[in-house]
Amino acid sequence: MKKRKLKILSIIIALALALMFWGYQKIERFADTPLAIEQETIFKLPVGSGRVALAGLLMRDQLVHSGRWFPWLLWVEPELAEFKAGTYRFTPGMTVRQMLQLLTSGKEAQFTVRFIEGSRLRDWLQVLQQSKYLQHTLAGKSDAQIAVALGMPQGGNPEGQFYPDTYRYTAGMSDIDLLKRAHLRMNKVLQAAWDERDTSLPYKTPTDLLTLASIIEKETALPQERSKVASVFVNRLRIGMRLQTDPTVIYGMGDSYNGRITHKDLEASTAYNTYVIAGLPSTPIAMPGEAALKAAANPAKTPYLYFVADGKGGHTFTTNLASHNQAVRAYRRGLKEKNEK
Incomplete structure (x- = not known):
């Protein structure tokens, strides 16, 4: 009788172990199953979400095919249950375990x-x-x-x-x-440019430097031209000559600007029209980058007082009005020839 009981007990233990092993295999397979996504997916886990809530959200968004083994996985690997609220990025190929590790890490989507x-x-x-x-x-x-x-x-x-x-x-x-x-x-960045500036420049404050840098940024996108453009404006400031730069006029026009500037616009009295006002406009007209700030802080040493587009993406720089007018005529001829082709 005793032997029979021992045999039955052994069978029960064996079946229990087999069942446990089967269950563990199922849990592991579930943990290593990729999420049901084919593209990056943004997932938001609200504050206060527990195990049941998370499982429900994953099922609702069809990120997992079945939540049957979800609580068992968290029971076997309790460290995966320390997930944190936030917004996360799930990627194709990410497994359920990797997803839980991400939620536990708190590394939210950037x-x-x-x-x-x-x-x-x-x-x-x-x-x-x-x-x-x-x-x-x-x-x-x-x-x-x-x-x-x-x-x-x-x-x-x-x-x-x-x-x-x-x-x-x-x-x-x-x-x-x-x-x-x-x-x-x-x-x-502005303070660094101000500290490294040529101290002989006609700036009273860092904002002056920032304002000129914003004009330079709007006038040219060519790295090799920025310091020369800066020199033209600095030379004009030094002799009290108006800057006469179109981007300031455009800024002063606000929403009325339709892509064209008329003679009337050039004569309009605004705080930004440098054809009318002397010196710099009252504020910057755009967000300059570091290169424009450096150009404003250390312009090239040139005699130039004028520049005009050359029709090739750059500008022609000149020292006097006669040469400037000649460069303007050349630019207009180029435009005309281009339009006639």
Whole structure:
């Protein structure tokens, strides 16, 4: 009788072990199963989500084919149950275990927003508005209100105060916080350019340097020309000659600019029309990059007072009005010939 009981017990133990081994194999197979996705997928795990909630979300979004073995996996590997709320990026081929390891790591998805040199604040605001997963707080705010949010003086204009670059952010970050990062970056780069500037330049403040850099940024995209363009404007500032640069006129025109500048526009009295006002405009007109800032800080030593487009992507630089007018006529002839072809 005793032997029979021992035999039955042995069979039960063997069956239990076999069942456990079978179950463990199923759990491992489930853990190593790729998620049911064919492209990058953004997944948001809300604050306070537990095991049941996570399993439900994965099933709802059809990221796993079955949640049957999910609680068992977390029981066998409890370290995978320490997941953190956030927004994550799942990639094709990622297994269930790798997904849980990602949620446990707390390494949220990084998104990017790119601001290019020469763009304006209104361009930046449009980019921010179209950026997914960013908290939008700037809608309807004026430039002056944005300036105050950045810690600038009341009524200030934040144009030009942000460094153009690619910035990373996580879901839920606010647009104003991102602008603050770009603002701090510009302050740092501007201060470096100011500290390394030619001290004989006719600038009173770093903002003067920033303003001229923004004009240089709008006038040329050629690296080899920036310092020469800067020299023209510096030479004019030194002798009290008006800058007479079209980008400042365009900026002063605001939304009325339709791609053309008329004689009436050149004569209009605005705080930015350098055909009318002396010296620099009241604020920058765009976001300059580091190269333009360096050019403004250390312009080339030249006798040039004029430049005009040469029709080949660059500019012709001259020292006197007669030579400049000749270069203008050459440019116009080139345009005419090009249009007639």
